[in-house]
Amino acid sequence: MKDYVTELMAGVKAKNPAEPEFHQAVQEVVESLELVLERHPEYRKAKILERMIEPERLIMFRVPWEDDKGEIHINRGFRIEMNSAIGPYKGGLRFHRSVNLGILKFLAFEQVFKNALTTLPMGGGKGGSDFDPKGKSDNEVMRFCQSFMAELFRHIGAYTDVPAGDIGVGGREIGFLFGMYKKLRNEFTGVLTGKGLSWGGSLIRPQATGYGAVYFAAEMLKTRKEGLEGMSCLISGSGNVAQYTAEKLINVGARPLTFSDSGGYIYDEAGITAEKLSFIMDLKNVRRGRIAEYADKFKSATFTPFDPKLDYNPLWNHKAQCAFPSATQNEINGKDAANLLRNGVYVISEGANMPTTIEGVNQFLEAGILYGPGKAANAGGVATSGLEMAQNSMRISWTRDEVDSRLQTIMKAIHRACYQTAEAYGTPGNYVNGANIAGFLKVANAMMDQGVV
Secondary structure, three states: OHHHHHHHHHHHHHHOOOOHHHHHHHHHHHHHHHHHHHHOHHHHHOOHHHHHHOOOEEEEEEEEEEOOOOOEEEEEEEEEEEEOOOOOEEEEEEEOOOOOHHHHHHHHHHHHHHHHHOOOOOOEEEEEEOOOOOOOOHHHHHHHHHHHHHHHHHHOEOOOEEEEOEOOEOHHHHHHHHHHHHHHHOOOOOOOOOOOHHHOOOOOOOOHHHHHHHHHHHHHHHOOOOOOOOOEEEEOOOOHHHHHHHHHHHHOOOEEOEEEEOOEEEEEOOOOOHHHHHHHHHHHHHOOOOOHHHHHHOOOEEEEEOOOOOOOOHHHOOOOOEEEOOOOOOOEOHHHHHHHHHOOOOEEEOOOOOOEOHHHHHHHHHHOOEEEOHHHHOOHHHHHHHHHHHHHHHOOOOOHHHHHHHHHHHHHHHHHHHHHHHHHOOOOOOHHHHHHHHHHHHHHHHHHHHOOO
């Protein structure tokens, strides 16, 4: 089996050069699946894993647009349609200057497993552009989104591929994208999720990823007969995921201590309250300001600017019990993981996608802490996107309480699947193995049923 894994990874790296994030995502999954492939040689014979690693379709296109000064810009647009064995492709669009093929392939690959865990009929995909909406006017963002959709519209649809938002793509961008899709196709369908409430959106959708990460952490703690009340929590990021993680933590009596953005992070020893969180939401969502302003407003907080010379992130070097990495991939390296463990953190629920390096993950697993990997812990966002799709199909709108109740039920089911699968394959408490194996089995069995396609 070791030879099989070594050969498989060598092939992945040879066929996908200069894509380290994709290699990392595949490596983590493949190592978990050794346990499955030994028991089920039929998956190896059918080359199921090899087929899952290769995207079903990869779309790349140019996106020309004009800024407010009349200058022409050209960005790249992408859509990776990874796997449709259990439903239409589903996954976000990311607008950020770091976007490239390797990052989107890693995200699409992760999405396949995440969507399978939600219990909903959704395949996996991801897309986006190296366009950065920061500092752009609303009109510039609109022109870019319209140009982007002028190509993407021919590849997506309610029964084919249903994109959503991600980093850099919020309600404003989804609105512009949907408007252009509707104009080009002359139809009103639920082809995008994260829509406004008055035109097909779902209550709880903006909150869902953050809420879900907290629900998953609570389920992990239940296995030790503990709860989140009174816990000190470190949160990275300051977007939707971080904001609503903090909101739910405050609601259950926990104490968020940190927020961050690309400029640095704030640490509030007194704890971030509902009032302070309201300031952050206005700062980031309305004024689009920098998190440093929080420390100017609240004297109990300190701001630490980002230092590119450091080989660790000082945000993860504070005493706490819980951590919710909610910013971006690989934000927790080996040193950060060691700092978290040394400072007493024993619950980690990932709100971002693959925010921990393999070295960091291994330290968490060796320490035996409660570690919820992103493909399980942050699946609440795409799960609620699936609920939005269901509401669009039925032309109805559920109440906030109903959507939140369904989200909690889904997160409990995800936790149960991960926990029980890890035990069934001889690695109790290892949520990484549990999530990878449970997601793989659902997709693999569907692929076996559908033949070589």
